[in-house]
Amino acid sequence: MHLFQLVYVSKISESFDVDKDIDNILQIANKRNKSLGITGMLIYRDGMFVQLLEGKKESVINIYGYIASDIRHDCIKTIYKNHNRDERIFEDWTMGLSRINRDMESFEEIDNLWNQIMKDLDQHKLVDNNTILEFMKKFRFSKKS
Numbered sequence: 001m002h003l004f005q006l007v008y009v010s011k012i013s014e015s016f017d018v019d020k021d022i023d024n025i026l027q028i029a030n031k032r033n034k035s036l037g038i039t040g041m042l043i044y045r046d047g048m049f050v051q052l053l054e055g056k057k058e059s060v061i062n063i064y065g066y067i068a069s070d071i072r073h074d075c076i077k078t079i080y081k082n083h084n085r086d087e088r089i090f091e092d093w094t095m096g097l098s099r100i101n102r103d104m105e106s107f108e109e110i111d112n113l114w115n116q117i118m119k120d121l122d123q124h125k126l127v128d129n130n131t132i133l134e135f136m137k138k139f140r141f142s143k144k145s
């Protein structure tokens with residue numbers, strides 16, 4: 001099956017309560033994503049999200065519709081789309097969560113990739129697809145946090 005993958009970035013809105021809201025999002029996400037066969041990873045750092053969604057195209061578009069209209073974040077920007085992927089990156093995760101912090105394994109590499117992505121976004125440049133994929137793959141073996 002050809003999978004569809006989408007990555008977006010967003011900023012948390014002012015009223016966002018990191019601990020409470022992230023828990024709530026994950027609970028809903030895991031339920032709905034499971035029922036639609038969606039997997040992925042939600043990454044949080046310094047008031048910003050990067051999320052990868054993967055699954056059947058209609059399902060990803062459906063979920064992304066909900067996510068994009070969620071007032072808990074804004075300035076949502078799609079930075080990656082792939083229509084032809086054969087395998088999932090996060091096959092075991094209906095939605096994993098990673099909060100980037102200095103104690104994590106490969107922090108330096110993750111930090112470099114994060115900075116590269118944010119720099120391109122700041123300068124309104126297209127973010128390189130390989131950089132995004134490399135960044136996402138760093139979270140493949142992360143533990144539940």
Ligand SMILES: Cc1cc2nc3c(=O)[nH]c(=O)nc-3n(C[C@H](O)[C@H](O)[C@H](O)COP(=O)(O)O)c2cc1C
Nearest residue numbers: 025028029032033049063066067068070072073095
């Ligand atoms: C950063 C972020 C990521 C989210 N990720 C997902 C997700 O992967 N799957 C999902 O179903 N909802 C996700 N949500 C929640 C949806 O935006 C939305 O609140 C939820 O699907 C609404 O469901 P309801 O209208 O049935 O209550 C996310 C929300 C935010 C702010």
